[in-house]
Amino acid sequence: MNIRVLGCHGSQFPGYNTTSFLLDGTVLLDAGTITSVLSIEEQIAIDYILITHAHLDHVRDIVFLADNVYYSKKEGPAVKVMTTQGIIDALKTHLFNNIMWPDFSAIPTPEDHILKFEVIQPGVKFQLDNLAITAVRVSHTVETVAFLIEFEGGSVIFIGDTGPTEEIWKVARELENLKAVFIEVSLPNSMKETADVTGHLTPDRLDSELKKLGVLTPRICLFHMKPQYEKTIREEVALIRNVDVHILSEGEVIRID
């Protein structure tokens, strides 16, 4: 599986984009950055968008993707936006509400539309092409899930925004071939209180979370740093011991077999 990093930060500056990973060109994991980096052909190739939660830095580019594929007259089935019922309700109420943006799940008609919202149930595995996906609830300030993605030969876990959490680690410990964990680290250790209030991790909190992997030693891919604190966070992450840590960059492609 190829994982293309479209955006891997917790805010936006020149050269820093918000969270989005493109899996094998067709499955998008979070939608903080799409249309500013993908060509129209690459945008049209997206079949599915998995959403961890409704915060704008994870969903905002769905609005421009919908607009672009509509005016590019994409043929074929709608782009499926897949997440839990509560997160879909939030997107429909607060974003695709015909005030903030048109409801592209009813454009051009309710039967033939650009976007299709599909409800997934946490803990219930489903198939997208050759990937088996399971959503697992994590601890953020709003309803949020992580995703276990299983493919032939292994599995990867994506944990977007989260504070200290439990269930996803229990799921991880039961896996036989966990290749990588993508997980956030947003703020430096000195901002522990802010991290706790906003449902994010510091390097110290990350260290505690990674110990919940037990004997497993997957590759750890970090993202969602607030750009202003990146230098300090990198120094603090370097002190985490006995872990294969990689800090993601915009534009890189991670290959996991």
Ligand SMILES: [Zn+2]
């Ligand atoms: Zn975020």
Ligand SMILES: [Zn+2]
């Ligand atoms: Zn968030």
